[in-house]
Amino acid sequence: MEAMRAPDDRLLKRISNREAAIGVVGLGYVGLPLAITFAEAGFSVLGLEVDRRKIASIESGESYINDIASEPLAKLSASGRLKATSDFSRTAELDCIIICVPTPLTLAREPDMSFIVQTGESLVPHMKRGQLFILESTSYPGTTDEVLRPILEKSGLKAGVDFHLAYSPEREDPGNKRFNTKTIPKIVGGYTPRCLEVAQALYGAALNETVAVSSTRVAELTKLLENIFRCVNIALVNELKMLCDRMDMDVWEVIQAASTKPFGFMPFLPGPGLGGHCIPIDPFYLTWKARQFEFQTKFIELAGEVNA
Numbered sequence: 001m002e003a004m005r006a007p008d009d010r011l012l013k014r015i016s017n018r019e020a021a022i023g024v025v026g027l028g029y030v031g032l033p034l035a036i037t038f039a040e041a042g043f044s045v046l047g048l049e050v051d052r053r054k055i056a057s058i059e060s061g062e063s064y065i066n067d068i069a070s071e072p073l074a075k076l077s078a079s080g081r082l083k084a085t086s087d088f089s090r091t092a093e094l095d096c097i098i099i100c101v102p103t104p105l106t107l108a109r110e111p112d113m114s115f116i117v118q119t120g121e122s123l124v125p126h127m128k129r130g131q132l133f134i135l136e137s138t139s140y141p142g143t144t145d146e147v148l149r150p151i152l153e154k155s156g157l158k159a160g161v162d163f164h165l166a167y168s169p170e171r172e173d174p175g176n177k178r179f180n181t182k183t184i185p186k187i188v189g190g191y192t193p194r195c196l197e198v199a200q201a202l203y204g205a206a207l208n209e210t211v212a213v214s215s216t217r218v219a220e221l222t223k224l225l226e227n228i229f230r231c232v233n234i235a236l237v238n239e240l241k242m243l244c245d246r247m248d249m250d251v252w253e254v255i256q257a258a259s260t261k262p263f264g265f266m267p268f269l270p271g272p273g274l275g276g277h278c279i280p281i282d283p284f285y286l287t288w289k290a291r292q293f294e295f296q297t298k299f300i301e302l303a304g305e306v307n308a
């Protein structure tokens, strides 16, 4: 690990001087606001994207995401601070690479790792010693260590020795006017304590608050807990709504009344569909992983059933 000290210190210095070149893989709902946040903090950001229409939009300074205005994007693009490409060989120019690609479910409702795997494979030929790689895609505990790390190590470089590796979940809430990428506290878990230190330094240079946890696994599970918490509580009020219909009561009145309790209660609202594409999917990443430990996540499965 000692051998890593010198490149580490160089990278930390480059981060604190805003000289570090940042790559964001996948400029979607998560990647684009993140890329903008780092560019606005003074970094040069290069988006690595497979969708050429998104690359063209970045070049012409036009936003393709509802909640992101074109104006700041156009400014950053014109100044050259934010660029996009599909050429992964440019990974070699970057100091820090943040991966924000999709993690859907397969037809068999199992975690679809294909986007993470494909991204890893595209990065490998261009990796350099001393770089930092961070996964942000939501996934089950173990993904960074068991899926991404072995792919990146095909480069011949070792995580925690030759390059840094970390996981940091995204907490984007599209449309929320109170919080944005910069102001939402950022959970960070490193493959080693040194990986954590470097990843925290990077986020700390652009975001208001980082929260360190002891491993990439803990960071991965933290994100799933947040979404499972919502999924299960929405199922609970959906069940109550169905009972209230039979008992001829207004569930909204009950929830509103319960919300006057100043402690220990948080309102969740019933509805015909779960919001976004995270809550209906992410909990099943844990259900799948739990099976490898001969454990059944009964709450999650029941919540899925009630919500369906």
Ligand SMILES: NC(=O)c1ccc[n+]([C@@H]2O[C@H](COP(=O)([O-])OP(=O)(O)OC[C@H]3O[C@@H](n4cnc5c(N)ncnc54)[C@H](O)[C@@H]3O)[C@@H](O)[C@H]2O)c1
Pocket (backbone or CB within 6 Å): 025, 026, 027, 028, 029, 030, 031, 048, 049, 050, 051, 054, 100, 101, 102, 103, 115, 118, 119, 136, 137, 138, 139, 170, 171, 172, 173, 174, 276, 278
């Ligand atoms: N949308 C949200 O509100 C939200 C919130 C928290 C976490 N997440 C998680 O973040 C991750 C990304 O979600 P999103 O909503 O931004 O998805 P998205 O579909 O909006 O964006 C993903 C982007 O990655 C690109 N991409 C796919 N494969 C690629 C590859 N091999 N190389 C480069 N680019 C590639 C796609 O073209 C797309 O632009 C997912 O794991 C999701 O669960 C999303």
